[in-house]
Amino acid sequence: MxxxxxxxxxxxxxxxxxxxxxxxxxxxxxxxxxxxxxxxxxxxxxxxxxxxxxxxxxxxxxxxxxxxxxxxxxxxxxxxxxxxxxxxxxxxxxxxxxxxxxxxxxxxxxxxxxxxxxxxxxxxxxxxxxxxxxxxxxxxxxxxxxxxxxxxxxxxxxxxxxxxxxxxxxxxLSHLLSAAGPVSVNAGTPFTVHVADGHTGEAIAGAAVEEAVSGVPSPIAGSSHSDANGDSTVVLNQPGVVTLKATRADSVRSNGLVVCVHAGSDGTCGSTLPAPAASGGPIAGGPVSDVARIAGIRSGRVYSRRFAPRVLSGKVQVPPGGTLRDVRIRLERRHAGRCFFFSGSRVRFVRTRRCRPAPFFSVGGSQSFSYLLPARLPRGRYVYDIEAISADGTATKLVDGVSHVVFRVR
Missing domain, CATH: 2.170.130.30 (Ferric Hydroxamate Uptake Protein; Chain A, domain 1)
Incomplete structure (x- = not known):
């Protein structure tokens, strides 16, 4: 470069x-x-x-x-x-x-x-x-x-x-680093992250694989730098969701590799809980938590146009035995007696002839998400809902102030 x-x-x-x-x-x-x-x-x-x-x-x-x-x-x-x-x-x-x-x-x-x-x-x-x-x-x-x-x-x-x-x-800088590895690992069990030049595919030696906390890479105890094959051995000891980044002084740090860490067969990260003795069989992915949670927007708040929300975000807690299949959101707008909904496929607001609940659209299957709107919201009354779908198709409930918020932009 x-x-x-x-x-x-x-x-x-x-x-x-x-x-x-x-x-x-x-x-x-x-x-x-x-x-x-x-x-x-x-x-x-x-x-x-x-x-x-x-x-x-x-x-x-x-x-x-x-x-x-x-x-x-x-x-x-x-x-x-x-x-x-x-x-x-x-x-x-x-x-x-x-x-x-x-x-x-x-x-x-x-x-x-x-x-x-x-x-x-x-x-x-x-x-x-x-x-x-x-x-x-x-x-x-x-x-x-x-x-x-x-x-x-x-x-x-x-x-x-x-x-x-x-x-x-x-x-x-000499390389644009790329990191690849498993999306789910067992706590305390070593696993491999492959580090390469994202443009050429060349294996990169001497890169550290670190945990990104608020975007800042931090060393992981017991983890090695990448070898001549571009492979780094990493150990994560605490259950939860971790973002990993590959770094080297002469290179642009890598994409974030999101890894879900489970503690054995605890039912998280796609792992399966042991079957109860009476059932004689394993428990397939069960429901997610009862309620998904909206982040960053408070129900009842009135925003000025200048500071109107542009990022829709939320989180879903997946309990032991649960399997998250999809996260969906919807955004409705009312202004001057007219009704609109935000279309995920058209990436814009669409006017409806009748004021009725808007359709949900998918924002992926991650436990936390952020969706960036094309522009700050115009004036109007808004309803923002979030729901999570489990492996068996069950949807979480809409709860006022938690997964269902109403706000205004003036």
């Missing part, structure tokens, strides 16, 4: 040569959901799904509002009009920063399409990590599907499911 650093400076200068493009109507673009990971200098700042679309962005250093849209900023490689409107790596990062309260700044290079130079943003700050103007020039860079991009972050058209990585000191 050192060579990439030299190229990157040249590429920035080349932005001035971009040809002009027509400005399309970004409202026609369909929002897409990608997996975004933001690796700061000392911790992971964000890791999860983000729904994004073309945007006009203004920052403290941008000198005004400018488009960030593949159609308006040019495609990868050609510096010519991009064509179709699309969310980009920069809009995904910008959306996550706004939703989570991270500081965000980006400089604009270009004088505008009307002057023959559409330009692009150069991300200069995320959180507390700011680009440096002196050697070794620590700065932000990005990759899509573990491949270093050769153009600016508004010039890549993202597709649903893409893996987008933004990392600080990106161009001075």
């Amino acid at each position: 050192v060579a990439a650093s030299r190229w990157f400076l040249a590429a920035l200068a080349a932005l001035c040569a971009l040809t002009s493009v027509a400005i399309p109507d970004a409202a026609l673009a369909t929002p897409i959901t990608v997996n975004l990971r933001v690796e700061g200098s000392t911790r992971t700042l964000f890791e999860g799904n983000v729904t994004t679309s073309p945007e006009t962005i203004q920052t403290a250093s941008s000198g005004g509002a400018h488009p960030c849209n593949y159609a308006e900023n040019g495609p990868s490689g050609g510096f010519v009009p991009g064509g179709s409107q699309s969310g980009t790596p920069t809009t995904a990062l910008h959306d996550a920063a706004l939703a989570t309260g991270l500081s965000f700044d980006a400089e604009w290079f270009g004088s505008g399409a009307e002057n023959g130079n559409p330009g692009d943003f150069f991300v200069s700050r995320v959180g507390n990590d700011v680009n440096q103007t002196e050697a070794p020039f620590d700065s932000w860079g990005y990759a899509v599907n573990f491949t270093t991009a050769s153009v600016g972050g508004c010039q890549i058209a993202l597709a649903p499911g893409n893996e987008v990585l933004w990392a600080y000191n990106y161009f001075n």
Whole structure:
């Protein structure tokens, strides 16, 4: 990536040569959901799904509002009009920063399409990590599907499911680490985590596999660094859900590997409880807890438009003998006598002819989740529900203030 650093400076200068493009109507673009990971200098700042679309962005250093849209900023490689409107790596990062309260700044290079130079943003700050103007020039860079991009972050058209990585000191680091291993382990039993270069697949030796607590990697007692085959032996002694990250001083830390730790056959993490003596057979995955819990939004609260929720999150406690199959949410809105529901497939609010309970949509099978909405909620009265589905199809109950909250945005 050192060579990439030299190229990157040249590429920035080349932005001035971009040809002009027509400005399309970004409202026609369909929002897409990608997996975004933001690796700061000392911790992971964000890791999860983000729904994004073309945007006009203004920052403290941008000198005004400018488009960030593949159609308006040019495609990868050609510096010519991009064509179709699309969310980009920069809009995904910008959306996550706004939703989570991270500081965000980006400089604009270009004088505008009307002057023959559409330009692009150069991300200069995320959180507390700011680009440096002196050697070794620590700065932000990005990759899509573990491949270093050769153009600016508004010039890549993202597709649903893409893996987008933004990392600080990106161009001075040698590898984009990837970690793979089991999703369920027995407490105290050694298991293997494989560490590789996410782009080349090359096994990486000398990487530490650590537990990420609030995004900060911490050493795990009794665990080894990865060997020549990229394999690290890890031991987790306490039951629960743990996020692991591979780290090495000359590399971007890895994706989070979420591991569920069970204590023998305790019924958690997909393990099966021993059968009662009278039954003569094993107990299949039973129900999850009676109630799923919404996090971050309080029932009865009134939010201003500026501070309206954008992240929907929650947790499900899976008791011994329980097996979680799916977690589903729904969000209803009423405003000016009209009713809407948020569609998980269309990634937007849809108006309904009759005011009735909205359909649920899946947010995966994890015990905790965060779902990033495309934008902050507009004015209205909202009902947010969460339910968990067990292996036998049983759904948790809706309980006021716990799995069923009502709030307003004014």
